[in-house]
Amino acid sequence: MTPAGHLVHGMGQALEAPTWPAITIGEATAVLARFPAAGPPTGLHWHSPRPFSAAALVRTGTGTVLLKRHHHMLRSIAGLAEEHAFIAHLAAAGLSVPKVLATADGATAIAIDAWRYEAHRQAPGADLYRDRLSWTPFFSHAQAHAAGVALARLHLAAAGVAAPARRAQPLVASLTILPARDPLAAAEAYVAARPALAAFLTTRPWRAQLAALFATLGDGLPAVLADQPPLWTHNDWHPSNLLWTDDGSVRTVIDFGLADRTCAVHDIATAIERSAIRWLDLPQGDDIADPAAALALLAGYASRVPLAAADIAAIVRLLPLVHLEFALSEIDYFTAVVADPAAAALTWDGYAIGHAVWFRSAAGQALLRRIGEAKP
Template sequence: MSAALPAHLVHGMGTALEAPTWPAITTAEAEGVIGRFPGAGRLVGLRWHSPRPFSAATLLQTSRGEFLLKRHHRRLRSPEDLAQEHAFVAHLRAAGLPVSEIIMSADRQGAFAQGDWTYELHRKAPGIDLYRDRLSWTPFLSNGHAFTAGVALAQLHVAARTFTAPTRAARPLVASFTILPSPDPLAAAEAYVADRPALAGYLADKPWRRELGRLFATFGDGLPERLAGHRTLWTHNDWHPSNLMWTADGEVASIIDFGLATRTSALHDLATAIERTAIEWLRLGEGADIAQPDAAIALLAGYRSIVALDASEIETVVRLLPLVHVEFALSEIDYFAGIVSAPQDAAIAWHDYLIGHAEWFLSAPARDFGSRIMGAATA
């Protein structure tokens, strides 16, 4: 067996590393789990623990290669939940996209439950993990990376058009697409909150209806009509550079982490990709210009090299940017308030992420950001 790995820390809500909510997978635990996957071989040792905070994952070496073992709490993901996600990954893989290979257990399932945990095993995705220690909201290292990521996202959307599964079951930390397309987004938000008791409890003493109503009135005018004409499809919903593996010359080698995948729309997913990669949210409040319009323009250019977008569709993407994070921010609050009882993190998700990110789009740099994207895309 390999030597013990250093003390495990994970990404927090800011820039500092923190103690994990979910304990790191141990060697003994991994040995027991690997025995459920006949194709994985014999465990040699653990190579690395992921710093992602919402589950535990470790890269391990076996007699048959390298694999990524992920462990979720059962309140977050059941084997049935993961079966929906795995079916989408299998569809993309069959269409020729470079996605991770899911290893089947002895009973031909992609995941199994044991006690409080649900486990899944993936063969290590091909490519260089350039961004594995970088936070999710940090930008691409180059506009070339942004362009090729846009190409890969468009290819994913093309392949997803023939995946006919319904919307994924509602769970914490899964994206969704119920509020922004609604003719009455505030009523849709009320229904979303009512379906999630922990989220409702956290918001009970806050003027959340007024706050969301203000955001919808400011940024949402006409969005439901714009979205109504666009087909829904399964999308990645967490498109940032650390969910991509890379070649030495800057191409996308493989696509990983479909934990947020469900049925939304291509324009919503594209706006999510721009919002998460072309704005340095972790510097919000420093007084600096956090926008990277050239990265957004490059990502869009890569996307449009595969899928045509007209001026109206590009405007819809830009119009989505201030609100595209709202449903997932609510899902994060539900997780922090309910699953892990971390009210301080729920407060950050509400005040800083949901409200603060949207309000940034009222600033002059944000208006310039949108104008430059529109100008470049329609030139």
């Protein structure tokens, strides 16, 4: 039974009824019995407001466990194994990440009926942003700086991951369109591989819309990205995916659901797009950017991993379109998994196209200029 009053993040600033039923204590007991290290549940004390899956913190005899449930059309056992392998590599390299629990036979995810489950030991650090929306800015520029430091540390820890890019699945921030010599052809291939997304776009002039964006915002971008070394990256670097220490530094990085093989500047641009632009305020006007937050994040990153002038230039070139492939993946979720055409339309018009168009505004151009003036 869904807890009374349990709501999740919607497409705007209002909370909404959840798509996926909340995890119950009976369900948690049955699932965690398959994970011996978890211990028997004694109660639930938080249900996540994030909308694309169900998650809860479960008190057990050995501590607190984060139990997550995904629909099988969103994540397969193999898809979760991709994430867990990346987390394991980062942990071995010394990064603080969630400890993924395993079954008696060593599996880190299980299938029960239409659901796929994973369980993590509760990670250390203060979850200061856990109930806030994904595009919430950092509380301070000092935290943006600390987040940049932590992102650089993650990239250092990710070096050496040899796994290929993830298999096609909804809600993964891949990078196949923008680096292609012909981005429009790559977008057509991306769409064709996802029948529900393709069906949704048939009534829209999407090729012309993307061609216009590539011409005005992406000219020369494939050549820029061709010079960037591939790297497994987080791809969802926003405040609520970071846990914090009392002194304001990042203690633990969480939520690797969007992770994939991209490149460092893609992750940095995504971090700026997620946290330095108040997208939810866009209906009230174009003045929504915080250039100082973007510069603080870059400065924090550069304090651990130097950024060359070419890297800064690549971030500037990439930022207006860095969201595009994930926006298409999100539409694939809304069409193939949950059949929500209204949310799909809002994602296309307001997110995929609307966010890119904002970068052609005076405020968007001003943000790009400020970032371009950052000192390597």
